[in-house]
Amino acid sequence: MQFADHEIQSIHKVTKAFSPNTELAVAKFEAGQCQYYGARHGNKGVEQIDNRASVFEIGSLTKLFTNAVLAQMVFEEKLALTSPITSYLDLTIANNEQITFKSLATHTSGLPRLPPGLLWQALFKRKNNPYQAYLEADLLAHLANDIKINRAKKHNYSNLGVGLLGYVLAKIEGMNFTQLLQKRLFEPLNMSRSFCNWRDVHGELVMGLNKRGDPTENWDLGVLQGAGAMLSTVQDLGQFMKAHFDDIHTWARLQRQVLFKQGHIQMGLGWYVFQGDKQSDTVYFHDGGTGGYSSVMIMDVENRAGYIILSNISGMHKLKGQKVTELGFELMRKLKGF
Template sequence: MFKRTFALLLTACATLPATAQQPADDSAAIRQVVDTYLQPLLTSHQAAGAIVGVSLRGKRYYYAYGTANDDGSPFTADTIVEIGSCTKVFTTTLFALAAARHQIEPDAPMQRYMPDGVTLQPAAQNVTPLQLADFSSGMPDNPPDAPRDLRYRGIDHYTSADFFRWVSSWSPDGPLPRPYEYSNAGIGVLGAMLANATGRAWNEQLSADILQPLGMTSSFVGPVDVPGRTAEGHLRNGQRALQWPLYAWYAAGAMRSTAADMLRFGEANLGHSEIDGHPVSAELIAAMRDAQKPRYTLPNGVAQQGMAWVTNNGNGSPGLHPEIWKNGGTAGFSSVIVVNPFKDAAIFIAVNQNDTPPAPVAVAIGRHLR
């Protein structure tokens, strides 16, 4: 059992050293906003700890809470965390890049990009890559035949062949496009389709087209253990969680990253043409905007679904501006990335405990930044 004390949790919030931080007075004001909205979440869930990164008008701040590991080591801007489904917006950005390069047609039948030997059911053959990207394909969240036990769910046990055997048996349950249905499996299929369409493996595209250009040198695919830098995840009961496996549908949730790297990604999604002195191509910025673009209104009647990204349009409240966000969760982590274009702000939060939702907190922080 992970042993926590509220004193440790509530007094460990500290601004971390970083070359891109704002002057101390600005940092203190932002810390007060972060404290106001994050500490109640951590207290109510008795969470082990968290790291918060805030980029405001191109300047960065980092705030650490609690502990990253059971040995009491703190979070830093460079602590490696599981970002879970935040991986999806990297995949949809790659999809937008491939579409802009005329390597894949968003509205083409998905059968065209299937791996060799995979023949879809007639009703599934006309599902499109775009419908997979914006959750209107009708594909379920996860393959129903995948093992429930996390220890046996990784790609070594439930292989890519197993995954595509299920994909070849699946059919949407009505006319396309289907109503919104969140799907890890759908983004996993999209990642494989990108590999076939471009001739490059998904992880190679990720590295060459996003991570390297943005200087995201501490972002990884699959389980990783960098001594002194890798945070430990926890279940809601405080016990250590297993590391998130590499699934056969890895393009939906395989990444690990840091607050520093995720702010780089957030700034690029805000349209910054330069990150840490390195230029960001107009092609990449355009692809990010295409991935963010709302495609339809979600069942709540307010938020809009993009390609994995969700846009909140202020819920009709005066003075509020759109926030664009994606959250993620694994067995041991909860995370979110939010970009607020009106304020030129990006917020990343990772909590090293599952089912501890930071998305409403990140949205609130963004709305209260000055």
């Protein structure tokens, strides 16, 4: 089960569309078996490389891991999805608002996409590392005083929400977020090259590129690590995808269960779910982006198939969604014969 010519051509086409030093690492699952392909835009065009063990920021794919921990803790009866987070942690939330674990996981809490003031930081003061200075004291102060809950819109994608979820889960377990993922996912799934801080990376860390194609800083997520702090490899992320295929992990089954529907939007715990007429048509998806990287994970559990794409294409690039995210869907459609 090698990469087909059309897959390689599609990967090269995307790589070539961006600046020199652009790099894509791709993992492909078919019938549960995994293969890897890497491409880099070099001085002489696009060349094949072996970057399966190279480390990239994965951005919002981190949310899948935060929600996997949530699913584990639900099965261990350490918490209930429908319970308010204030039932497990001494938090003050403005107007005594009730925010449940389920609502944070499915982006239905009514929380804004970003904390108050962070957009200004991102645009002007800390545009190369916008979350760096947003720490625990800021989060607690904003929850108590400044947070505006919007109940009018049922689904509102929120980095603040999933960042808060990761913070609460770690506090309940009495450890920091890095320790939480290390204990519950990285070690059990043998993900030895996955990290929550770029300073901890051992091995090759691929240099992130900004939207102009120039080297850029790695991100620090401050207190909102659960929303997007992870760095990993396609090899390690393949272990996470394989855990969904193995059907031995109760947490994985819960994570894929559809818990929210609104029009064409369906969500499990972190996963966006696209359902066709048959069970075999169901696809689970998420993508991610930071200032220097973008990523995609898409899988068909019934047929044990899927793709993981990591790149150093900026998540701020105007073509990121059209090129990187769409590449994941294009490869998946062709693999499934659509």
